[in-house]
Amino acid sequence: MKRLTYIFWLAPLLVLLSCGQLIFSLLGNSILMLIVVSLLIIITWGVVWMRLYSAGRLRPEFAILSVLPHSIYYFASYSQSRLFREMAWQNVYGFVWLAFLIIMIISLRPGKCDGKRIRIAKDSTFILTSILALLYTVTTFNSFAAKLFNII
Secondary structure (H helix, E strand, C coil): CCHHHHHHHHHHHHHHHCCHHHHHHHHCCCHHHHHHHHHHHHHHHHHHHHHHHHHCCCCHHHHHHHCHHHHHHHHHHHHCCCHHHCHHHHHHHHHHHHHHHHHHHHHHCCCHHHCCCCCHHHCHHHHHHHHHHHHHHHHHHHHHHHHHCCCC
16 A cells, blocks of 8 residues: 555544544444444554555554554443553553554555655655654543543
C-alpha cells in the first residue's frame, strides 16, 4: 500500500476512533456501539497491517498495537471497568499509547513500495504526518485517559 493511500485511509479512521464521547452519546452503552467500534477497529488494523506488510519496515503483526489503545478504551468503558483507577494499569495504558505512536511513525516512513527513497530529513510528508501523529496521540490519550481514570 502506497503511503499516500495509507494516509487517506488512516486519517478518517483514526478521527472516527477518537470520537469516544460522541460515539457513546449517539449510540449509548449498547451492543450496537460495540459492533460499530469493532468494525472501525478491524478496518483500521487491516489498513495498518497492509502498510506494514507492503513497506517492509516492520513485521505486520505489530499492527495490533495501532488499535490496542482504542480497543482498551471502548471495551473498558462499555464494561465500566474500574481497573484503570490503579496506578499500575494507568502506566500500562500510557505505554500502550507510546507503542501506538511508535508504530504510527514507523508506518509513515517511506518504504519499498513507495518508489525512490528520500532522506528522512528532506521528506516533508513524513515530518508533517509524524507531528500530526504525535499531536493525535497526546490529545486522544488525554481525552481517553480522563474518562478511563475517572478524572472527569
